Amino acid sequence: MLDPAALSDVSGAEFDRLTRLAATALNTSAALLTVVEPTRQVFLSQTGLPEFWARRGSSPLSHSICKHVVARGEMLDVPDARKHPALRDNGAIEAMNAVAYLGTPVHDAEGRAIGALCVIDGEPRKWSAQDRETLSTLAAAVDTAVALRAALRRQTEEMDELNRINESLSAQMAELTMARLSAEAALTRQTRFIAGLSHEVRTPLNGVLGGLSLLEASSDPGQTQRVHAMIRASANALSDCVDDLVTYCRIGSGEERPSLDAFAPARVAREALSAIEASAAAKGLSMSVARATDAPESWVGDERRVRGVLINLLGNAVKYTESGSVAVKIERWGDALALRVVDTGRGVQPAHADAIFEPFNRGDPETARTASGSGLGLAIARKTAELLGGSLTLERTADATGASFLLLLPPPGAAVARPSQGPAGVTAARAEGAASEGGGEGLSARRTG
Template identity: 35%
Template sequence: MTLTTYAMVAQVRFRELWTRLALAAFIGVTAWVISPSIWPAVWLGGVLATQTVDWLVFRRFRENPRWVPDRAYVALSCLVTFLGVAVYSGIAVYLWITGGEIGRLFAIVQVAGGLLHVSLHMHHARPILISAVATHGAYFLSLPIMTAVIIGEWQEALIAIGCLLYMSHLVVAVRQSSTITGALRAANAEAQEARHKAEVANAAKSDFLAVISHEIRTPMNAVISAANLLRRTRLDDQQSEHVTMLTDAGDVLMGLLNDVLDVSKIEAGKMELEVTDMDVRARLTALRRLWEPRASANDVNLVVRIAPAVPDAVRTDPLRFQQILFNLISNAVKFTASGEIVVSVDWVDGQMVVAVTDSGVGIPADRLGNVFNSFEQADAGTTRRYGGTGLGLAISRKLARLMGGDLTATSVVGQGSTFTLSLPMAMAVAVVEGETSGPADVSALQGRSILAADDHEVNRRILKLLLEPHGCNLTLVENGQEALEAAAGQRFDAILLDMQMPVMDGLEAARRLRAGGQNRTTPVIALTANALDTHRAAWDQVGVHAFLTKPIDPILLASTLAEACADDGASVEAAVA
């Protein structure tokens, strides 16, 4: 017998205490009406006393559900149950003897109801169940038998036979209920265990992806940065072609890595949307400008048609909106050898509806439903012929549904396909995207003192090669502790910190820099291969100027540093003033 069975009985009895007392009051009043005397009141007092003792004895199970009782306490619990039932159903004897036909009928119903009640609610703990059922059963069978013996009318014994049949059926019902309850409990335990394993597996998957992301980004930083540095040198046509091959392959690999991370975030429910105002026409123009040269190279005309009803500005997540359309147009360009790609934009009942129609190879009807599944394409030869992993459309549909909309597809083999994106959006005031001060002037980096901490020698060399041509004075260190020591002796215009480093990581170094010293207000820029949202959030908590990921984008790095240095200079001038 397990501990939890006693705890379950104790909890049920506690929850139904007031119901039992209210029912006892009703039975007592009924007994007094049927056969007026002082005994119903005496009986009611006995019920209150035994229920109080029951509450005290079973309280220990409620307060400590995992407590395993010894034999003595089990015996005490059974005794208390026996006495409580004996008193509670004792009114049946009074009614059977003094209440006439009505009293006898009420008495037998009262005992039968008690039997049903304890059978359903006490079957978890067999010793308690036996103690209760034995008492009720004694009343149930002995009353009609006693009458048959005393008055000599043996037909009364038929009532006892009926009671015995009732009890046998009740035993069968209780066994079935106990079996079902046990099966449900086992199934629930298995479900909980499966859920726990799934959570552990999901956590392991997230950790694995975080590690893989970091480990891939670190060497890719060297590959892509080396290619970008080569591009800056004097190259002949063949060498330039080789560098282009390197950068294109690097872009494909990084795109694949980002797609896998996006799928993982969406499935884990960790994808967060950032809703802001978006200039619709500017965003679509930027996409057309990006893909038009690639489409033209395939002798394909790329057309964007925007209906007059489409508002100038809407509130949505511009990055995810652009990501979906980027995937759709990318697919259209990939699978269209000639003809036309039309991006039609309309506004219908508060929803932006974007249809990307191509005149490409089309998708067979039996495969159309699978194109939105992760890692699936129209046929096995698609990957060999056109490349890709089959993640783009899967991510796009998941993002669309996460944003409250949907992505659907229709296609005819040999004639082309249409992918229709529907997203609910709110209209916003007109905005002009890019109407800012523009990219920072990288000439502002001339003569600036930059501190950079990275434990990989190759990464430090890349930073030196990327930044020294801009006139920066670089101080390179290998970990956060060395960065603190360098910052203690010199004020820097900006500080670059990697995240994972030996001795002291970048987050701890940033916290200590902010705690005090001459560089407490110096802009800190995270430059790391840890690119997940959790990593970004961790850097946000320590207060960084920007969060940049590897592989390093040379232009973005230079402009971010220039902006940080300009901001720092302005803040210093304001402090002096």
């Protein structure tokens, strides 16, 4: 037998109207719309049944005449079931007063007989051709309702599937759009990178080529010595540019892995200061390392790369500071190590706070015009900080003069808390405690130059 769910899409009220119409049109005591299951028949709708069966809503197959309609697949005309050889022992005769029976199959959307629309009467009755035609017409209405609801259900499912496909396509289109925009942005960055690289390489290369031309045209030993020095300086600048480019690309490749060793942050900071001591002394700048009382004396991380970032930041600070000081401050930032490089130089305008970390971008045009170096220093420093699991940001000092760069390094296996961002991506400087600002109390300071 077939699943009665094939009729479940049609409302009971629609079926009830049909069974009432069948009983009225054929003038019978009862009418039923049934679905025959493997062990019972279910009354989808009924009128005139005894209260017990009406309330129960189903009967065992021993009390079903409709099962014979389904088995035959055609109308069953029974004037007196008590005299029918296959029905005279059927329990429906006595329990439901089904003496006379007229039933015709009802079908699912695929045309399979799954139940019957029938009328029954308590007295023997000879069913007329008009009776049979009326019942067939009403059963056809049941089949039509079932087919229409099945078609509507399929259409709804198809619409749902189309909606899902449309949503999927929309999501894919959005992904493609994002991928296109990302590719365009990457191409723009690449174009700028190549243009910047071309400029940075061309400048020292022109110095080398110009010097060679001068050598070819000059026989003055004094001038030859000066040209040799110029060529050497240009070649060194070109070498530095290539070295920085290799470093930048290597860090950005994702193949580099930081080492984990114990080191003293204060010692590393002093070593970084020593590396740029001559440049600072040439400008008469004072330099210092200050460690807050709660700052860690020892840290686990990549000592070489931390020193490299500090040298990069300190060299940048000396380059843009004409007078005053350059300092490294060592603090604790939650669970993280904070290394702050502070100078009294020209500072960085908030509008250029993010741009200075891009390759070959030195911020404002005046700085770009007068600055030396490869233009990759801060880009390398930030990528190195990210490689170490930390962050490098530009802070705004309290009096908005000079520059302050904050390097945050998390403990191994932890994510560093990002500093809060102020306007234009500038990090708001954290208030210092009395121990680190109050007259040097609790600080270990080293001053040179």
